[in-house]
Amino acid sequence: xxNRETIRTGLSEESIRAAFLDxxxxxxxxxxxxxxxxxxxxxxxxxxxxxxLHRWVATTRAYQKANPRTVCYLSAEYLPGxxxxxxxxxxxxxxxxxxxxxxxxxxxxxxxxxEEEPGLGNGGLGRLAACFMDSLxxxxxxxxxxxxxxxxxxxxxxxxxxGQVETTDNWLRFGNPWEVRRPAIAYxxxxxxxxxxxxxxxxxxxxxxxxNEVFNGIAVDTAILGHGVNTxxxxxxxxxxxxxxxxxHAFNRGDYYGAVVREVRSETISKVLYPNDEPEIGKRLRLLxxxxxxxxxxxxxxxxxxxxxxxxxxFHEKFSVxxxxxxxxxxxxxxxxxLVDEHQMGWDAAWEVTRHTFAYTNHTLxxxxxxxxxxxxxxxxxxxxxxxxxxxxxxxLDEVRLRHxxxxxxxxxxxxxxxxxxxxxxxxxxxxxxxxxxxGVAELHSRLLKETVLRDFFELWPEKFQxxxxxxxxxxFVMLSNPGLSRLLTRTLGAGWARDPSQxxxxxxxxxxxAFQQEWREVKRSRKEALAARILDRxxxxxxxxxxxxxxxxxxxxxxxxxxxxxxxVTLYNRIKFNPGLDITPRTFIFGGKAAxxxxxxxxxxxxxxxxxxxxxxxxxxxxxxRVVFLPNFSVKLGHGLYPAADLSxxxxxxxxxxxGTGNMxxxxxxxxxxxxxxxxxxxxxxxxxxxxxxxxxLTAEEVVRTLAEGYRPWDIYNAxxxxxxxxxxxASGHFSHGDRTVFQPLVDHxxxxxxxxxxxxxxxxxxxxxxxxxxxxxxxxxxxxxILNVARMGKFSSDRTIAEYCRDIWRAEPMAVDV
Ligand code: 26V
Numbered sequence: 001x002x003n004r005e006t007i008r009t010g011l012s013e014e015s016i017r018a019a020f021l022d023x024x025x026x027x028x029x030x031x032x033x034x035x036x037x038x039x040x041x042x043x044x045x046x047x048x049x050x051x052x053l054h055r056w057v058a059t060t061r062a063y064q065k066a067n068p069r070t071v072c073y074l075s076a077e078y079l080p081g082x083x084x085x086x087x088x089x090x091x092x093x094x095x096x097x098x099x100x101x102x103x104x105x106x107x108x109x110x111x112x113x114x115e116e117e118p119g120l121g122n123g124g125l126g127r128l129a130a131c132f133m134d135s136l137x138x139x140x141x142x143x144x145x146x147x148x149x150x151x152x153x154x155x156x157x158x159x160x161x162x163g164q165v166e167t168t169d170n171w172l173r174f175g176n177p178w179e180v181r182r183p184a185i186a187y188x189x190x191x192x193x194x195x196x197x198x199x200x201x202x203x204x205x206x207x208x209x210x211x212n213e214v215f216n217g218i219a220v221d222t223a224i225l226g227h228g229v230n231t232x233x234x235x236x237x238x239x240x241x242x243x244x245x246x247x248x249h250a251f252n253r254g255d256y257y258g259a260v261v262r263e264v265r266s267e268t269i270s271k272v273l274y275p276n277d278e279p280e281i282g283k284r285l286r287l288l289x290x291x292x293x294x295x296x297x298x299x300x301x302x303x304x305x306x307x308x309x310x311x312x313x314x315f316h317e318k319f320s321v322x323x324x325x326x327x328x329x330x331x332x333x334x335x336x337x338x339l340v341d342e343h344q345m346g347w348d349a350a351w352e353v354t355r356h357t358f359a360y361t362n363h364t365l366x367x368x369x370x371x372x373x374x375x376x377x378x379x380x381x382x383x384x385x386x387x388x389x390x391x392x393x394x395x396x397l398d399e400v401r402l403r404h405x406x407x408x409x410x411x412x413x414x415x416x417x418x419x420x421x422x423x424x425x426x427x428x429x430x431x432x433x434x435x436x437x438x439x440g441v442a443e444l445h446s447r448l449l450k451e452t453v454l455r456d457f458f459e460l461w462p463e464k465f466q467x468x469x470x471x472x473x474x475x476x477f478v479m480l481s482n483p484g485l486s487r488l489l490t491r492t493l494g495a496g497w498a499r500d501p502s503q504x505x506x507x508x509x510x511x512x513x514x515a516f517q518q519e520w521r522e523v524k525r526s527r528k529e530a531l532a533a534r535i536l537d538r539x540x541x542x543x544x545x546x547x548x549x550x551x552x553x554x555x556x557x558x559x560x561x562x563x564x565x566x567x568x569x570v571t572l573y574n575r576i577k578f579n580p581g582l583d584i585t586p587r588t589f590i591f592g593g594k595a596a597x598x599x600x601x602x603x604x605x606x607x608x609x610x611x612x613x614x615x616x617x618x619x620x621x622x623x624x625x626x627r628v629v630f631l632p633n634f635s636v637k638l639g640h641g642l643y644p645a646a647d648l649s650x651x652x653x654x655x656x657x658x659x660x661g662t663g664n665m666x667x668x669x670x671x672x673x674x675x676x677x678x679x680x681x682x683x684x685x686x687x688x689x690x691x692x693x694x695x696x697x698x699l700t701a702e703e704v705v706r707t708l709a710e711g712y713r714p715w716d717i718y719n720a721x722x723x724x725x726x727x728x729x730x731x732a733s734g735h736f737s738h739g740d741r742t743v744f745q746p747l748v749d750h751x752x753x754x755x756x757x758x759x760x761x762x763x764x765x766x767x768x769x770x771x772x773x774x775x776x777x778x779x780x781x782x783x784x785x786x787x788i789l790n791v792a793r794m795g796k797f798s799s800d801r802t803i804a805e806y807c808r809d810i811w812r813a814e815p816m817a818v819d820v
Contacts, residue, residue: 008050011093016102019047038174040106041084041114044097045177048087052223056232058820063142068449068816069317070510071136071143071807074297074331075125075324075634076290077273078147078235080133080222081177081729082115089480090227116171117637119153120237122276123555124662125363127430127472127636128441128799129324131662134473134601135803137226138499139234140815148289149220149237157594157633162610166597178222179237185219187299188243189269189292192811195384209384214243214270217296227475227499230818238296240269277326277369277555278596287373287381294331298338310433313345314357320811321383323360323435323721326371326427332358332434333385333392341384343617347391359437359810361468362428363659365448366559372424375417389416389425396433403460432457432464437810439466442681443740444701448656468806469684471799474498477666480638484523485670485791492516502634508792515666517784524671524787529725531645535590535629541617543588543627548777551667552650553592553634553642558656562591562603563747564759565650566612568770569628570719570727573612574648576622585774588627592634592642604747606630611743639663647783648773651676652766654757656701658682665797671787675773677762679799689793693786697769698762707761714755717763724763729751 006015009020024030024043035043063070088094098108120126129145135493136143155166170259190211198206217238224233274286305318323329332354339350364370379386393416404410416433418424432438432454440446446467450458458465479486479498489497492510495501510516528545536542569589576582591609595602631638649667651658651674658680668674670687676682677698686694699707728748730736736741742754751759777783795801807813 003344011091011096013096013099013103016047016093016097017048017103020100020104022046023047031310037110037114040109042175042177044101044111045084045115048084048091048093048097049177049223051091051093051234052087052225055225055230055818055820056223058230059232059818062816062818063305067318068142069453069811071141071320071811071813071815072297072303072319072321072489073129073136073143073145073302073324074294074321074328075129075145075147076293076327077121077276077324078118078129078133078145078237079123079126079636079670080118080130080235081122081640082112082152083126083222084115085112085480086134087138087225089475092224092228093512101808111661115637116174116790117635118171118176119169119635120147120150120273122154124272124297124660125276125325127353130636131473131476131799132803133224133235133343134226134475135471135799137224137231138229138473138475139224139800139803139807140229140231140817141803141807141813142816143233143813145224145233145235146300147237147291148270148273148293149239150270151239152272154273154275154594155187155597158758159606159610159632162607162614164595164603164606180221180223182219182221185300186216186241187296188214189217189240189295190214191288191291191381195387198338207384207387207769209337209341216241216243217292219296219300230820232818235284236297236300236693238270240267240292242267252411256428275596275598277557278598284377284381287377290327291330291334291382291385294328294334296339297328297329298335302338302343312339312345313349313353315339315353319357320813321357322806322811323431325361325363326431327436329360329371329427329431330382331384332430333382333388336388336392340388351392351395354434356436358435360431360443361439362445362449362454363441365445365453365659366657367453370453371427372418373427375423375425378425378676386425389430392430392433393417400460404478410456414460428453429457432461435513436464437466438464439468440469441470442684443467443469444656444678444683445620445680448701466809468810469796469800470662470665470681471797471802472662472665472669472801473555474501474669477639477643478669482523482527482644482670484526485644487793488519490524496708499800501798501800504792504795506792507788510783511785511788514781517788518783520671520784520788521780524645527641527644528647531590531641534641535553535631539629539631541629543614543629544586544624547586547588547627548647548774549590549645549647549671550648550650551590551592551642551646553590553631553639554650554661554663556593556595556605557599558601558757559654560603561652561654561757561759562593563608564652564753564762564766565589565591566605566608567724567727567759567763568767569612569616569626570730571723571767572626572650573619573622574615574723574726574730576625580621582625584625585777586625588629590629590631590642590646592631592638594634601747601750604744608731608736608744608747615736639666643667643672646672646695647777648672649674651679651682652698653677653679654762655679655699655704657757665794668790669794669797671791673773673783673786673790675766675769685794685797688796689790693789693793695773697765697771699758704758708756708760708817712755712761714759714760715752716758718752721760723767728746 007019023046028039030039099206133145155171156169158165191213193211198208222235335354339345418430442451532543609630616628643666649672651664655677660680675695732748734741
């Protein structure tokens with residue numbers, strides 16, 4: 001039958017087909033014969049959403065009844081990737097859905113391919129937030145992810161004449177079937193203006209903030225379903241709108257158009273995502289965005305808290321609020337403002353609540369990446385918050401002076417205000433002072449945090465510091481994107497590995513089993529063929545699935561050293577040119593990643609990759625041995641096709657610079673071997689998979705510091721290593737730029753004269769290590785064994801483990817099962 005229950009909730013092939021046709025008709029106004037791909041996609045998306053909705057309602061009910069402690073994750077970025085496949089997987093209805101559509105002559109894969117993903121983040125930080133939301137739901141922990149519903153996410157990258165060109169990401173163009181707008185959940189957001197002192201009837205002083213602009217934040221919700229459970233948590237993103245009735249003042253004066261213009265302006269607050277790896281201080285709109293989503297989120301938490309009937313001085317017992325980097329750190333001052341100014345709490349009581357509410361995760365050691373806001377800008381946008389920060393700072397610095405009398409240098413270093421003109425608000429210091437826990441994202445990074453950028457804070461509050469090594473969700477990054485491997489794993493181990501990846505250890509027993517190895521290779525081979533087909537289609541380059549797929553996919557940045565990879569490619573190119581009969585392991589080098597639009601050197605690195613690709617791929621002398629591909633517009637979705645197809649994963653960051661990395665985990669979980677430095681989570685990956693199953697090279701973090709301190713001279717290395725010199729000279733000669741010697745000159749000059757990221761110091765070790773990797777690949781039994789052992793031993797890097805640790809050590813949050 002096709003009664004309402006079946007249509008809306010049924011999980012059988014028949015009810016899914018009936019629901020699909022129903023949605024096609026009633027939501028899209030279409031019948032099968034005229035439906036476009038987009039109509040079909042939407043009809044299916046709504047079919048799946050219906051099946052989420054009753055779990056969503058059941059979860060909300062259960063939370064309302066039990067009033068559990070709730071994790072609030074505050075993040076300016078989320079990169080959830082496409083939803084359709086993941087929701088089908090978590091609901092366990094992929095197969096009946098596939099059959100339901102096949103019965104109508106529609107291929108599920110075509111609809112999956114059609115979905116446009118929300119690019120609401122730059123890279124690892126935003127993707128981590130999405131993995132955490134997945135794990136929180138899967139572990140059945142009550143949680144809300146708060147963020148910004150950018151109308152335009154990360155730009156789309158096209159490669160034109162070998163260089164990156166940015167185009168706007170219009171991801172909402174065809175509508176977003178996964179979101180539910182909640183116009184009733186809206187909050188005032190004030191900006192600018194001034195403050196004045198007030199006195200109430202009892203003669204108590206207070207402060208009134210008279211803003212010069214007010215607008216609204218409206219909640220837009222997306223359901224986050226856990227895997228194999230009924231828990232649906234909320235991703236609540238805020239969109240900016242003009243306050244209702246907007247500018248009455250202007251309106252009354254008859255300035256209708258002026259008022260409408262204002263309306264347009266307020267909407268620009270959530271208009272566009274900023275690239276976070278561009279050193280940009282003083283961008284007023286970015287500060288507005290941060291404050292905008294923070295105030296809406298905190299007001300929402302206070303509203304929820306009040307529905308429980310508990311007083312506000314118990315706020316921190318209901319909520320644990322995680323600051324994903326410093327982007328939401330203004331929350332410390334905003335919660336104080338809400339409690340003191342809006343809810344008449346005394347300062348000391350409010351501070352008790354605040355400092356027990358927040359915990360702060362740091363995601364980078366790069367000094368240029370630590371956020372600070374010029375005081376005049378801050379004063380102009382958030383005058384009341386500046387007063388509150390001064391007060392927090394005064395009390396905090398008293399505490400520092402008490403502990404370290406006469407140490408004025410320390411007081412200056414630790415102050416939330418950088419007093420050396422021009423003056424700044426240091427957001428990391430505000431986050432540290434206002435949080436009860438501070439963590440880094442890998443062991444090495446957490447240690448370096450305590451020794452370097454946050455050393456003074458560690459000395460003051462050692463008990464606040466923790467490590468929480470990152471992880472990734474094995475549902476999206478293995479089950480969903482690598483169904484062939486998943487089937488093999490499930491057939492070999494049973495279905496439990498995706499929720500409990502420690503079970504993968506059992507694979508070790510099969511590492512040398514010839515028949516199992518054969519199946520393992522067939523899985524990898526099929527993913528490589530699929531990627532080859534995609535690359536032929538998108539880049540018009542044919543690649544050989546038998547060659548070693550050597551992949552580097554991540555944001556383009558000097559510290560990530562994609563250009564070191566290029567130096568290796570040109571080294572091999574030169575070796576073959578000088579010795580045409582050279583017997584080397586055939587390789588396909590695949591790159592993916594975006595450069596921040598204002599980061600000239602990163603853009604030049606993209607140019608270099610494409611220029612080398614152009615020459616190498618055309619040269620008959622190296623054909624069959626070398627191919628280079630730059631896959632444009634890398635995204636979560638493209639990652640699905642890339643991680644499973646990789647043989648070798650490039651993790652080349654200068655030691656001490658990459659806080660963790662998470663791509664490294666995705667590759668290794670899919671059976672790629674890593675060539676990498678002792679940086680970020682590479683260190684722990686190597687520890688887990690075993691030194692024999694990891695290609696290690698390069699200076700350690702300590703050696704990097706020492707080398708730079710001792711007066712590093714890349715020019716000397718360039719002159720001492722003839723092969724390196726040959727490579728750099730060839731790039732400088734214009735060989736890859738149609739004879740033009742100027743194009744890559746900034747890059748070459750930088751390398752030989754400055755080389756802050758120590759490519760030349762690591763070059764020889766990298767080349768030798770690559771040679772070892774190439775040789776090992778030829779021993780297919782050895783390589784396969786190493787690949788199997790990597791997957792077997794990567795269990796630690798499930799984000800479920802990470803989240804379980806946050807719950808235990810920071811959030812004090814517990815699972816709560818939901819029945820439907
Ligand atoms: C920001 C900036 C701004 C100034 C120029 C250089 C620069 C470089 C990086 C960043 C991003 C900082 C925050 C971030 O995205 N961190 C990343 O977080 C991931 C999740 O923890 C982690 O895996 C990456 O290693 C880390 O770079």
